[in-house]
Amino acid sequence: MSSNLVVMRKIVQQLRFEASINRVKVSQAAAELQQFCIQNALHDPLLTGVSSSTNPFRPQKVCSFL
Amino acid sequence: MAAEKAEMDKLKKECDALRTQIEAARKAVNDGSMSASAGGVAGLGRIQLKLRKNLKGHLAKIYAMHWSADSRQMVSASQDGKLLIWDTFTGNKLVAVPLKSAWVMSVAFAPSGNLVASGGLDNICTVYNIKAASPKTLRELDAHTGYLSCCRFLSDTEILTASGDTTCCLWDLETGKQKTVFTNHIGDCMSLALSPDMNTFISGACDSLAKLWDLREGACKQTFSGHTSDINAIAFFQNGHAIITGSDDCSCKMYDLRSDQEVITYQDPSLNAGVTSVALSNSGRLIFAGYDDFNCHIWDSLKGEKIGVLSGHDNRVSCTGVPNDGMGVCTGSWDSFLKLWN
Numbered sequence: 163m164s165s166n167l168v169v170m171r172k173i174v175q176q177l178r179f180e181a182s183i184n185r186v187k188v189s190q191a192a193a194e195l196q197q198f199c200i201q202n203a204l205h206d207p208l209l210t211g212v213s214s215s216t217n218p219f220r221p222q223k224v225c226s227f228l
Numbered sequence: 229m230a231a232e233k234a235e236m237d238k239l240k241k242e243c244d245a246l247r248t249q250i251e252a253a254r255k256a257v258n259d260g261s262m263s264a265s266a267g268g269v270a271g272l273g274r275i276q277l278k279l280r281k282n283l284k285g286h287l288a289k290i291y292a293m294h295w296s297a298d299s300r301q302m303v304s305a306s307q308d309g310k311l312l313i314w315d316t317f318t319g320n321k322l323v324a325v326p327l328k329s330a331w332v333m334s335v336a337f338a339p340s341g342n343l344v345a346s347g348g349l350d351n352i353c354t355v356y357n358i359k360a361a362s363p364k365t366l367r368e369l370d371a372h373t374g375y376l377s378c379c380r381f382l383s384d385t386e387i388l389t390a391s392g393d394t395t396c397c398l399w400d401l402e403t404g405k406q407k408t409v410f411t412n413h414i415g416d417c418m419s420l421a422l423s424p425d426m427n428t429f430i431s432g433a434c435d436s437l438a439k440l441w442d443l444r445e446g447a448c449k450q451t452f453s454g455h456t457s458d459i460n461a462i463a464f465f466q467n468g469h470a471i472i473t474g475s476d477d478c479s480c481k482m483y484d485l486r487s488d489q490e491v492i493t494y495q496d497p498s499l500n501a502g503v504t505s506v507a508l509s510n511s512g513r514l515i516f517a518g519y520d521d522f523n524c525h526i527w528d529s530l531k532g533e534k535i536g537v538l539s540g541h542d543n544r545v546s547c548t549g550v551p552n553d554g555m556g557v558c559t560g561s562w563d564s565f566l567k568l569w570n
Contacts, residue, residue, distance in 0.1 A: 173239075179447070180450060181249050188491055189259045192261075192262045196266060205510060206513065207553070207556075208550070219281055
């Protein structure tokens with residue numbers, strides 16, 4: 163049996179599998195993605211901003227009494 | 229011979245019919261665009277992040293970086309032949325791992341923080357114990373017949389690799405052997421990402437396709453097309469239902485896994501540079517995409533608009549990453565520097 167035939171059989175088998183899945187409507191998928199982003203917006207420091215006092219990457223300035 | 233030809237013709241016909249069927253099924257659920265339905269979502273305005281740290285230490289192009297799960301340590305790989313492990317809070321270098329082969333293309337931190345892995349043109353994924361007194365080679369995973377483009381730990385005992393030999397592979401670190409080989413791409417695999425639930429992973433390749441794989445079954449479950457050139461970068465949306473890809477065709481795309489199709493393209497006529505890397509902010513709303521134009525551009529993932537830019541590198545941005553706590557974004561460049569922004 164030629165290798166081309168083996169390859170072709172595998173391609174068809176893969177396509178059969180991929181064709182069989184259930185697909186959700188894009189409008190529903192989009193709505194859920196939006197909801198996820200909005201619900202998590204307050205927990206996203208890159209959206210809410212990071213205050214200087216809690217910013218781990220900003221060098222901490224030390225206050226001292228003179 | 230005649231019987232073979234007959235079967236071949238039959239299979240080709242079935243192949244075409246199945247592709248048509250898949251396209252029709254995708255069209256049937258395509259009842260609205262992502263950006264249109266995001267019309268009701270408030271815009272973000274311009275996102276301006278500040279440069280907080282410029283990490284100097286590498287002596288040549290940086291090809292890859294990966295955050296530790298602790299959101300504090302980070303590992304970077306450069307073709308100066310070293311991996312550097314950084315404390316990003318202080319900017320200090322904690323560990324330097326000398327590489328046998330300087331041609332490194334990928335680096336990964338294990339979730340435990342005990343191990344790092346790297347690989348590149350040597351075709352080998354080398355795993356190092358960085359908790360030892362000096363970094364010790366734990367394993368050399370040698371079975372790929374092409375370069376190692378990406379690696380990601382599942383745990384201290386399992387690692388996934390993507391290779392220029394067009395396969396991805398799951399390895400058992402206790403035995404050093406391949407557990408599963410994932411074959412289906414017809415071009416070099418360039419990037420991979422693990423799903424949040426660790427049951428699946430996605431790969432992007434030079435065949436311009438992204439594929440979703442079942443980790444335990446070893447099978448390709450879904451294939452996503454649309455890009456017109458190599459996919460260099462890929463990431464999961466935090467809820468595990470969508471993926472973001474970055475390509476040499478100068479665009480990024482979001483594919484929804486459950487609708488089985490592309491739902492939005494992030495592209496701008498003024499951007500004529502390939503995308504090298506992608507990372508998402510913690511809510512998924514911001515996409516940080518590194519480009520060959522020396523910048524990391526920021527996209528609103530829902531609206532498809534470019535809303536910011538991280539400028540400062542003097543050469544291609546080769547890697548981008550957001551730590552688990554989402555407190556910042558790191559960019560690494562061929563200019564040999566890593567920058568931290570928030």
